[in-house]
Amino acid sequence: MRRAGVWDDDGVDGRIDLLKVSVPPLLCGLFLAVVWFLLPSEQWLLLVGMMVAYIVPPLGRETIIPVCILLGIPWWLVASALAFLDFAGGLFMAWNFPLVLRIPYAGPWIRRFMVAGRTFLDRRPWLERLYFVGLILFVSLPFDGSGSIVGSVIGRMLGMTKTEVVACITIGGIIGSFAIALGIDWVTNLIPAGAGPWVSLAVFILIGIALLVMYRSRSLMRETNV
Structure with a gap:
């Protein structure tokens, strides 16, 4: 682990720097x-x-x-x-x-x-x-x-x-x-040019489902390894 506490503004007195904000x-x-x-x-x-x-x-x-x-x-x-x-x-x-x-x-x-x-x-x-x-x-x-x-x-x-x-x-x-x-x-x-918006939507839904399955699988694997 590297040295902590290098953000030297942690102890400021509450003043707000409008430029930085x-x-x-x-x-x-x-x-x-x-x-x-x-x-x-x-x-x-x-x-x-x-x-x-x-x-x-x-x-x-x-x-x-x-x-x-x-x-x-x-x-x-x-x-x-x-x-x-x-x-x-x-x-x-x-x-x-x-x-x-x-x-x-x-x-x-x-x-x-x-x-x-x-x-x-x-x-x-x-x-x-x-x-x-x-x-x-x-x-x-x-x-x-x-x-x-x-x-x-x-x-x-x-x-x-x-x-x-x-x-x-x-x-x-x-x-x-x-x-x-x-x-x-x-x-x-x-996707074929004349396929229409519903075909594109279906493809993206399938991609979303695949991503969701991958996410849930990874989450379950992480939970079982705790």
């Missing part, structure tokens, strides 16, 4: 302003809604990306949007961790997660052995609870610097989002 949301607003010129207004609103849904559990990129692609949003744009959200979320967490701990519901949940973090890391020893690569893999793969928020907490518990955590979350977000988007795009290209 406002920059990540402003970056997201700038991103959406650029996307406005790339999509029709209906698809732009859909993408905004999907980005908000990505922030709120339990929906993850393995759900958001297929839905967006099915509804006509380019795969590369969906992947870029979610990867950018991971970057912005990691940046916000790194800059404002003490503030996040004071947010109702989110703060107590993170505190409970940190208390149980030792058990969490004991079940995933590769995160400690390969702390940098391990955190990238954790963020990129559809693990239960993976994402910028949990990834930031784990990075902090591993004693990583803020720059390392943001870098891992950004790289992992790019890998995970683009891998899923490319896979879904490849599957959609296998």
